[in-house]
Amino acid sequence: ERRTLARLRDVPAITRDGVRLLLQANIELPSEVDSVLAAGAEGIGLFRSEFLYMNRDDLPDEDEQYQVMRTVVERMDGRPVTIRTLDVGGDKLAHSLGIIPGPNPALGLRAVRLSLARPELLDIQMSAILRASVHGPVRILVPMVATIDEVSAVRAARDRAAQRLRQAGSPLPDPLPPLGVMIEIPGAALSADSLAGHADFFSIGTNDLTQYTLAIDRADEAVAHLYNPLHPAVLRLIQFTAEAANRARIPVGVCGEVAGDPRYAGLLLGLGIHDLSMSATNIPVVKKRIRTLDHIQSRGFAQQVMGQGDPVRIGQLLEQFNRDA
Ligand code: PEP
Ligand code: MG
Numbered sequence: 001e002r003r004t005l006a007r008l009r010d011v012p013a014i015t016r017d018g019v020r021l022l023l024q025a026n027i028e029l030p031s032e033v034d035s036v037l038a039a040g041a042e043g044i045g046l047f048r049s050e051f052l053y054m055n056r057d058d059l060p061d062e063d064e065q066y067q068v069m070r071t072v073v074e075r076m077d078g079r080p081v082t083i084r085t086l087d088v089g090g091d092k093l094a095h096s097l098g099i100i101p102g103p104n105p106a107l108g109l110r111a112v113r114l115s116l117a118r119p120e121l122l123d124i125q126m127s128a129i130l131r132a133s134v135h136g137p138v139r140i141l142v143p144m145v146a147t148i149d150e151v152s153a154v155r156a157a158r159d160r161a162a163q164r165l166r167q168a169g170s171p172l173p174d175p176l177p178p179l180g181v182m183i184e185i186p187g188a189a190l191s192a193d194s195l196a197g198h199a200d201f202f203s204i205g206t207n208d209l210t211q212y213t214l215a216i217d218r219a220d221e222a223v224a225h226l227y228n229p230l231h232p233a234v235l236r237l238i239q240f241t242a243e244a245a246n247r248a249r250i251p252v253g254v255c256g257e258v259a260g261d262p263r264y265a266g267l268l269l270g271l272g273i274h275d276l277s278m279s280a281t282n283i284p285v286v287k288k289r290i291r292t293l294d295h296i297q298s299r300g301f302a303q304q305v306m307g308q309g310d311p312v313r314i315g316q317l318l319e320q321f322n323r324d325a
Contacts, residue, residue, distance in 0.1 A: 009040035045277025069132035111144030126161035184208035189237035196248035206256025242272035262289035270302025
């Protein structure tokens with residue numbers, strides 16, 4: 001079994017009828033790059049930059065962030081690295097960032113809202129990311145976007161950072177790294193058709209999308225049994241987002257936990273997702289599953305699922321689809 005998985009590293013994630021999927025890795029720390037490469041990831045689909053800020057009292061400056069990002073980009077050796085800007089706030093890291101947590105941290109000053117409220121944080125990150133992008137393909141990903149305004153403001157911050165670096169004589173790639181939007185707020189998913197005109201790519205964060213759609217705190221044990229990405233509301237948001245992106249011809253991926261679960265691969269493919277980012281350890285099993293799938297059949301299966309309103313029934317259909325494999 002272990003040998004089969006090792007062999008899988010060098011074969012493509014392709015369905016039986018020849019549809020190619022992109023499998024990338026999620027990382028939190030640069031030390032994970034070894035396992036990312038060992039798993040055969042085609043890139044890093046989500047580098048959670050907030051981990052640079054954790055377990056310390058001070059804040060990482062531009063140079064420190066640049067050095068870490070550059071190391072990751074260089075070690076990925078030409079494979080794309082998607083760096084997400086700071087996704088903290090509310091209760092997380094409130095101390096070192098000097099934030100007073102609001103009454104509902106999950107709905108408060110967090111992620112891109114914090115980056116825009118504290119432009120010095122965003123400027124530092126943009127400069128570090130742009131400098132790292134000289135060493136290999138980099139994409140910028142913005143967490144918790146709800147509106148077009150936020151995307152435009154972050155794009156302006158990227159362009160200002162580029163201007164500063166150019167004036168200082170630093171080399172920069174041309175074009176600048178693309179700017180992608182995380183779709184993880186239901187309102188963002190429902191306006192994915194509008195957002196698609198302002199984003200270079202989408203990455204669907206199913207962890208938060210499920211949390212906010214079902215009003216289930218993803219970290220609360222007491223309601224964990226109610227947390228279900230197979231709820232038709234969540235699936236409709238994924239489908240609407242995928243269709244909007246495909247129509248606008250921008251790439252769309254999924255980087256939440258479901259991306260790393262082989263049981264979801266056929267459903268996501270059938271909903272129009274060809275790009276999955278997950279913990280490196282899950283890449284072999286997901287790839288193995290994809291190589292048994294048929295794209296046309298997956299589309300039919302997704303259609304069948306989308307005709308169902310009962311999450312329990314959807315769970316049964318999924319189980320059956322995977323058993324038949
Ligand atoms: C998500 O919300 O699905 C996601 C990938 O981001 P995080 O888990 O870091 O919130
Ligand atoms: Mg999230």
